[in-house]
Structures are given as C-alpha cells and as structure tokens.
Amino acid sequence: xxxxxxxxxxxxxxxxxxxxxxxxxxxxxxxxxxxNPADLNVNSNAQVVSIDEIExxxxxxxxxxLCGGSATDLPVQTPKYAKMFNVVDSxxxxxxxxxxxxxxxxAAKENNKTAIISVGWDPGLxxxxxxxxxxxxxxxxxxxxWGKGVSQGHSDAIRRxxxxxxxxxxxxxxxxxxxxxxxxxxxxxxxxxKHTRECFVVLKDGADAKKVEEExxxxxxxxxDYDTTVHFISKEELDKNHSGIPHGGxxxxxxxxxxxxxHIIEYSLKLDSNPEFTSSVLVSYARAISRLNxxxxxxxxxxxxxxxxxxxxxxxxxxxxxxL
Amino acid sequence: xxxxxxxxxxxxxxxxxxxxxxxxxxxxxxxxxxxNPADLNVNSNAQVVSIDEIExxxxxxxxxxLCGGSATDLPVQTPKYAKMFNVVDSxxxxxxxxxxxxxxxxAAKENNKTAIISVGWDPGLxxxxxxxxxxxxxxxxxxxxWGKGVSQGHSDAIRRxxxxxxxxxxxxxxxxxxxxxxxxxxxxxxxxxKHTRECFVVLKDGADAKKVEEExxxxxxxxxDYDTTVHFISKEELDKNHSGIPHGGxxxxxxxxxxxxxHIIEYSLKLDSNPEFTSSVLVSYARAISRLNxxxxxxxxxxxxxxxxxxxxxxxxxxxxxxL
Numbered sequence: 001x002x003x004x005x006x007x008x009x010x011x012x013x014x015x016x017x018x019x020x021x022x023x024x025x026x027x028x029x030x031x032x033x034x035x036n037p038a039d040l041n042v043n044s045n046a047q048v049v050s051i052d053e054i055e056x057x058x059x060x061x062x063x064x065x066l067c068g069g070s071a072t073d074l075p076v077q078t079p080k081y082a083k084m085f086n087v088v089d090s091x092x093x094x095x096x097x098x099x100x101x102x103x104x105x106x107a108a109k110e111n112n113k114t115a116i117i118s119v120g121w122d123p124g125l126x127x128x129x130x131x132x133x134x135x136x137x138x139x140x141x142x143x144x145x146w147g148k149g150v151s152q153g154h155s156d157a158i159r160r161x162x163x164x165x166x167x168x169x170x171x172x173x174x175x176x177x178x179x180x181x182x183x184x185x186x187x188x189x190x191x192x193x194k195h196t197r198e199c200f201v202v203l204k205d206g207a208d209a210k211k212v213e214e215e216x217x218x219x220x221x222x223x224x225d226y227d228t229t230v231h232f233i234s235k236e237e238l239d240k241n242h243s244g245i246p247h248g249g250x251x252x253x254x255x256x257x258x259x260x261x262x263h264i265i266e267y268s269l270k271l272d273s274n275p276e277f278t279s280s281v282l283v284s285y286a287r288a289i290s291r292l293n294x295x296x297x298x299x300x301x302x303x304x305x306x307x308x309x310x311x312x313x314x315x316x317x318x319x320x321x322x323x324l
Numbered sequence: 325x326x327x328x329x330x331x332x333x334x335x336x337x338x339x340x341x342x343x344x345x346x347x348x349x350x351x352x353x354x355x356x357x358x359x360n361p362a363d364l365n366v367n368s369n370a371q372v373v374s375i376d377e378i379e380x381x382x383x384x385x386x387x388x389x390l391c392g393g394s395a396t397d398l399p400v401q402t403p404k405y406a407k408m409f410n411v412v413d414s415x416x417x418x419x420x421x422x423x424x425x426x427x428x429x430x431a432a433k434e435n436n437k438t439a440i441i442s443v444g445w446d447p448g449l450x451x452x453x454x455x456x457x458x459x460x461x462x463x464x465x466x467x468x469x470w471g472k473g474v475s476q477g478h479s480d481a482i483r484r485x486x487x488x489x490x491x492x493x494x495x496x497x498x499x500x501x502x503x504x505x506x507x508x509x510x511x512x513x514x515x516x517x518k519h520t521r522e523c524f525v526v527l528k529d530g531a532d533a534k535k536v537e538e539e540x541x542x543x544x545x546x547x548x549d550y551d552t553t554v555h556f557i558s559k560e561e562l563d564k565n566h567s568g569i570p571h572g573g574x575x576x577x578x579x580x581x582x583x584x585x586x587h588i589i590e591y592s593l594k595l596d597s598n599p600e601f602t603s604s605v606l607v608s609y610a611r612a613i614s615r616l617n618x619x620x621x622x623x624x625x626x627x628x629x630x631x632x633x634x635x636x637x638x639x640x641x642x643x644x645x646x647x648l
Contacts, residue, residue, distance in 0.1 A: 135635035311459035
C-alpha cells in the first residue's frame with residue numbers, strides 16, 4: 001500500500017481524495033489544512049490534521065500530494081515539505097519551472113527524498129506528448145489548442161470589472177484551425193485564429209451592460225487578441241448551466257519523414273472536471289515516486305524522467321503480456 | 325554521434341535510412357543484407373555489407389536496428405545479434421512477446437548489451453498510451469481502432485485467392501462507433517461494429533468476379549466478421565491510386581473519477597507511410613538504448629521501461645525549460 005497525505009483541501013485536494021479511492025493499492029491517511037481541522041467536512045475516512053502537526057507524520061506517509069496554488073503556495077511548500085516527505089505537485093507557472101526544480105531538487109537530495117513537480121495535463125500529459133512526438137518526428141511543427149473549457153484566470157479577470165456580480169469564461173479552439181493542422185497543411189496560426197473566448201456574465205443591479213462588454217473585449221492579454229462573445233445571463237442560469245469545471249485540449253505534431261510523406265500525431269483530452277482529472281494524474285505519479293524512493297532514487301523529477309511502467313500497478317511481466 | 329547499423333533493406337530498412345537522415349546526432353554506418361551487397365541500390369552513403377561479415381562491425385556500431393519480419397526473422401535475429409550489438413526491433417506478434425523478451429533479455433544480459441523489442445506504433449506508441457491512460461483512469465474502458473490504412477496481411481490473403489492478380493485492403497474504423505466512445509457512452513462494440521474492410525481487386529483474365537467476391541466476404545478470421553466492400557479495378561488504377569502504405573488509428577480510454585464525471589483520453593495517428601513512421605519510432609528508441617548502454621543498464625527493455633527524456637536530443641534542463 002502507498003500511504004498518501006494531502007496538503008490543501010480545495011478543488012484539487014478533494015479531487016485527490018476521490019482519485020485515491022479509485023486506486024486499491026493506495027491509502028489516504030491524512031488531509032493537512034491551514035484551517036481549523038474541525039471546520040473541514042471531508043468525504044473520506046482520512047484524518048484531518050492541522051498543518052502545524054505535519055512533522056509528526058513523517059514516518060506514516062509515503063507521498064505527500066501538494067494541492068496548493070502555483071502563485072504563492074507551491075514555490076514555498078514544495079521545497080519545504082520535500083525535506084520531510086516524498087512530494088508531488090502540479091506547479092504550472094511554465095516560466096518559473098527551472099527555478100522551482102532547483103529548489104525542490106536540493107531539498108529532496110539533502111534528505112534522501114524523491115519529488116516530482118509540474119504533474120497534471122499541461123504541464124504533464126501534454127508535455128509528454130510534445131516530447132514523444134518531437135523525438136519521433138524531428139522535422140515538423142507543434143500545435144497546442146486548449147478547450148473547450150473554463151479558464152479560471154479569465155473568469156476571475158471578468159469578475160474584477162466594476163458592475164460584474166459573477167462570470168464564467170470558456171476557451172474554445174477554432175475548429176477550422178484544428179482541421180487545417182490535421183490535414184498536414186502546417187499553417188501558421190495567430191492567437192486570434194486558434195481560440196475564441198465565450199463569456200457568461202451576471203451583472204449587478206444597475207450596471208451598464210454595454211460598458212462591461214466593451215471593457216471585457218478590449219482587456220489587454222486576456223481578451224483583446226481574441227474574438228470574444230459576451231452573454232449576459234441571470235445568476236440562476238449561471239449556477240444551473242455553468243457550475244462545472246470542464247476542460248481539455250489538443251496537442252498535435254505534423255511532421256515529414258521524406259518529401260511529401262507527412263504524419264499527424266494527435267493527443268486530446270475531454271474532461272468533465274479539470275481538477276478531478278489533474279488529481280488522477282497526481283495520484284498515478286505518487287505511485288511512481290514512492291517506488292523510486294524505495295529504489296534509492298532521490299531528488300526532483302518531472303514526467304520526462306519517469307519510465308511509464310512506474311505508473312502502473314501491474315508488474316513488468318503483466319504489462320508485456322497484456323498491454324504491449 | 326550514435327552510429328547506426330541496419331539489418332534488412334525492405335520497406336522498414338529504407339524507412340530507417342530516411343529517419344537517420346532526419347536526426348543530426350545520428351550516423352548511418354552500414355546496411356547489412358542477406359542478398360549480394362552489389363545488388364543493393366541504397367539511398368545513402370552507408371556501406372552495404374554482407375550479413376556474413378557483421379561480426380567485424382561489433383566495435384563500429386552503437387545500435388543495430390533489425391528490420392526483418394516478426395514471423396521468422398526476428399525470433400532468430402534479435403537474440404542472436406543482441407549478443408554482439410545493442411539492438412532495436414519491431415516484433416509485433418503480441419502473443420509471443422513474453423517468450424521473445426526472455427530470449428533477448430538473456431542474450432543481452434550475458435553480453436552487457438542493451439536491447440528493446442516491439443518498438444513502433446502498435447505495439448509501441450499505442451501501448452504507451454494504453455498504459456498511461458489506464459494508470460490515470462483506473463475505472464474505465466479501453467478502445468483501439470485501426471485505420472484508415474492498408475493491412476498487408478489482408479491484402480496478401482486476397483492475393484492468394486484463385487483468379488486474383490493483385491489486391492489492396494483498407495481497414496476503416498466506423499465513425500459512429502468512434503463517436504459513441506468519444507461521447508462517454510462506454511459502448512460494447514462487436515468486431516463488425518468497430519471496423520469495415522474495403523478491398524480493391526485486380527482480376528486475372530477470365531476470372532469469375534462473383535466467385536472471388538463471395539470468397540473474400542466469407543473468408544474466416546479475415547473478412548467473415550466484417551462488413552466488406554469489394555471493388556474490381558484495373559491494374560493501372562491499382563498502381564496509380566493504391567500504391568501507398570498509409571495507416572493510423574485511435575487509442576481511447578473513457579473513464580470516471582466520480583459519479584457522473586467522465587473523461588476521454590484520445591491518441592491518434594494519421595500516417596502517410598506506415599513503414600516510414602515505424603522507422604522513425606525505431607530510430608528515436610535507438611538513441612535511448614545507446615544512452616542506457618553507456619550508463620551500464622543491460623538486458624531487454626520495452627517502451628514501458630524507457631523514461632521519455634532518453635528519446636530526446638535535448639538535455640533535461642533544456643526539456644524542462646522548453647517542453648514542460
């Protein structure tokens with residue numbers, strides 16, 4: 001059994017709790033929280049423990065899964081807890097991955113622990129597919145499309161506009177762009193040509209819809225470079241039809257092996273719940289990290305460093321006989 | 325530089341020759357053949373060498389890529405040459421993989437060589453995707469569809485029918501079945517519901533078309549369980565429109581992380597040339613095998629055992645900075 005601890009009980013922490021239940025070789029021991037443990041209603045038999053007591057669990061947990069945010073939580077938490085536990089995180093600030101890696105690697109190596117960062121689907125499974133496809137088709141082009149799915153960052157940006165009560169934003173890949181890639185045309189695609197943005201907005205009483213729409217559509221970085229549609233709806237409608245957190249996307253590589261001989265490798269995800277799926281990826285890599293630590297492999301890893309067999313409950317013999 | 329040798333110069337051997345040219349860190353040293361070397365017209369500067377002299381190349385080649393067939397060549401060649409070289413093969417007789425693995429593993433380990441078997445897209449990339457998707461979504465169903473593409477085995481079966489001069493058979497996935505999987509319906513699909521078979525047949529003079537068509541459609545294992553269409557065409561038309569060897573397919577997993585929360589992972593390939601793409605996969609794993617041997621990792625491996633980073637020319641630092 002792999003004994004799992006969760007740090008942080010938001011959407012991701014609750015997803016990990018569900019994912020552990022789907023894996024009979026795993027045991028959820030404890031959920032660590034910065035809140036008052038008595039205030040947490042969890043959906044499992046895991047013990048709820050104050051973060052202040054986490055050191056007492058050093059010998060009871062094989063892998064601690066860090067479920068905080070990339071902006072402020074993980075840059076501090078992952079190196080800190082990699083001194084005490086084998087850890088898995090979903091750090092997704094692409095530009096800061098090298099720095100984060102170095103910090104976690106040092107902490108883990110000095111304490112004979114094993115860590116893996118940036119696990120999930122992007123970074124994560126999408127990264128894996130970029131690597132495999134690039135290695136196999138060195139003469140080619142990469143394309144990544146996201147959606148259809150809810151962008152938390154864009155939804156938050158709309159909510160900050162004066163007069164907005166609530167909002168959800170969907171990122172939608174442009175079908176004709178996807179099709180152009182699939183036919184091997186190797187198109188050069190602008191930001192606007194790849195994705196559209198669709199916003200469902202609830203206004204506060206007396207707010208100026210025209211002004212809000214204008215402010216959304218011209219917002220730099222977030223919306224100005226995209227074709228954006230804004231729908232004003234009631235709070236009831238938003239809660240009824242837009243409460244899910246679906247997401248997904250496509251990674252494609254189009255490449256040639258000789259003149260006029262083209263190949264398309266396409267990987268796609270269609271996810272009913274972004275946090276539940278991300279959690280499932282975290283848990284499968286927790287299994288790998290627990291094994292590597294037992295083999296005496298220490299330090300920080302990424303999905304690139306993990307042989308696929310480590311993710312599976314099956315032995316190498318079983319994998320060769322049933323999955324190859 | 326990784327010094328590559330090729331054994332066997334059919335479609336696959338010619339594909340490997342092209343693939344090596346696309347990889348600047350690789351050098352094609354020699355093509356080994358059972359034929360008279362003087363009779364071989366190769367498309368590179370590689371030396372053409374009789375198979376009888378292969379032992380003289382033991383210290384000049386880092387990886388020997390075996391391009392023979394799975395029925396009779398590879399079961400003998402891979403264990404034999406794993407005693408002298410690091411080797412890569414595309415052995416694809418699924419039921420015999422465990423036995424082949426044991427034979428190659430023993431030969432390689434006894435001689436401090438590194439081998440990898442069953443490399444390509446199925447087995448190979450499709451196997452990888454089955455493993456990753458199963459580890460991430462343990463509660464789900466797997467689906468594999470092949471095509472649209474040419475099946476060599478089915479084309480050969482038609483050619484053996486009396487009255488048939490030549491033939492090409494395409495395996496075609498049924499769109500409605502694929503769509504049913506993509507919507508998360510988890511359908512149970514019969515053989516007939518998953519694929520159709522389309523045959524282009526050139527008759528010999530005086531052959532009975534009706535009889536040939538009947539014989540194709542009722543052929544056990546090959547066609548009887550499928551909806552099969554037969555087109556009779558001229559030899560000129562066959563050569564003009566059906567001379568390529570395209571293939572591809574789809575690996576899907578549909579799985580739940582909690583009640584009513586479903587996810588679809590889909591991987592697909594659309595290949596202009598089956599042998600050229602397979603060759604490109606072989607070459608990327610040759611890079612990995614060469615590295616593992618230098619690290620002192622010996623014995624037989626499969627794609628499940630190779631950490632993805634080993635396939636890439638980039639360093640781990642570069643991969644983290646650019647592809648994660």
